[in-house]
């Protein structure tokens with residue numbers, strides 16, 4: 001039973017609430033000290049301040065009402081235009097903001113389903129999505145909500161998607177194929193060109209999940225890294241999800257979903273008029289949208305500009321390389337070939353569950369990879385100053401004998 005906690009009869013003054021709010025966080029993960037390997041995308045206090053101030057200025061405005069709030073319409077269309085420019089969107093490409101990666105993916109699945117029903121006569125009840133084993137669970141969540149079936153295909157030895165096996169899994173009911181740029185578990189880029197090639201040969205919608213990479217991979221490419229093309233530059237890519245609240249460094253509640261053309265974009269929205277209030281239309285899954293999240297994304301993109309994103313990208317990539325270099329002498333190596341900001345590492349020679357426990361007891365929140373056993377980190381600037389400390393704690397944790405019979409650590413989120 002939940003503890004009874006009625007709404008207080010009398011209100012509480014703000015100073016007391018402020019104290020309580022601060023106090024409530026005392027046992028939260030110390031993310032500012034780099035202890036959170038996920039959930040946070042910190043790019044400096046100056047960036048946070050811009051996001052907070054822009055958010056506050058549009059705190060009450062509602063992204064559902066773009067007719068009422070021309071300001072938000074302008075911000076959203078400029079954010080979309082900047083995102084499309086980064087992802088090689090040419091004439092005719094379209095897009096919109098959503099509240100996060102899961103919503104972007106949900107709407108991409110919905111659009112692919114409705115497009116296949118209209119163009120190919122595929123019954124949604126038998127429609128299938130072919131995706132790599134490493135794709136984000138948001139696709140299965142979307143399939144569950146929308147009545148589709150997913151078919152997850154095993155990865156290659158380097159943990160990238162296997163385009164040949166994916167092509168072999170295509171059936172007449174396949175409405176969507178997926179590749180990640182990069183996939184969350186190992187941080188590796190899938191072979192987008194080959195997956196898109198197989199999809200377009202069969203007239204199938206291909207979605208690139210660039211929720212993690214959408215706003216960092218373009219800058220890695222501009223820095224001269226050999227990140228393979230993954231966006232609209234690749235023929236056959238139909239839609240792309242890219243999260244602003246990850247490596248766009250925007251306030252949480254901001255992602256983008258892009259489409260190759262207006263015909264595909266059309267299937268993102270939903271219209272209804274069989275109620276007494278006339279026509280209702282949204283291009284998003286949610287109705288009301290935080291105006292603050294839209295304004296903050298616009299402000300952060302304008303504040304940083306290409307130069308700012310390049311500087312942050314360079315520092316995050318250097319942090320990942322420093323971690324890899326520090327862990328290698330301990331016999332711990334990257335799983336696959338990480339190219340961006342995610343490092344998953346492990347070794348068959350080490351008890352990863354024991355290492356995870358050792359890190360947790362030293363105050364580090366640990367995210368685990370299960371296939372193969374490994375430790376997962378999605379890096380940001382909070383990790384930059386703690387690489388040495390982290391590596392020393394890994395060494396100390398490895399030196400500890402594993403506690404006999406202890407339960408393996410499974411990260412949940």
Ligand SMILES: Cc1ncc(COP(=O)(O)O)c(C=O)c1O
Pocket residue numbers: 100101102103105136138180182183184209210211212243
């Ligand atoms: C590759 C990928 N896609 C989608 C998502 C879902 O994003 P969100 O948590 O914003 O809904 C994530 C989240 O980490 C991700 O890593």
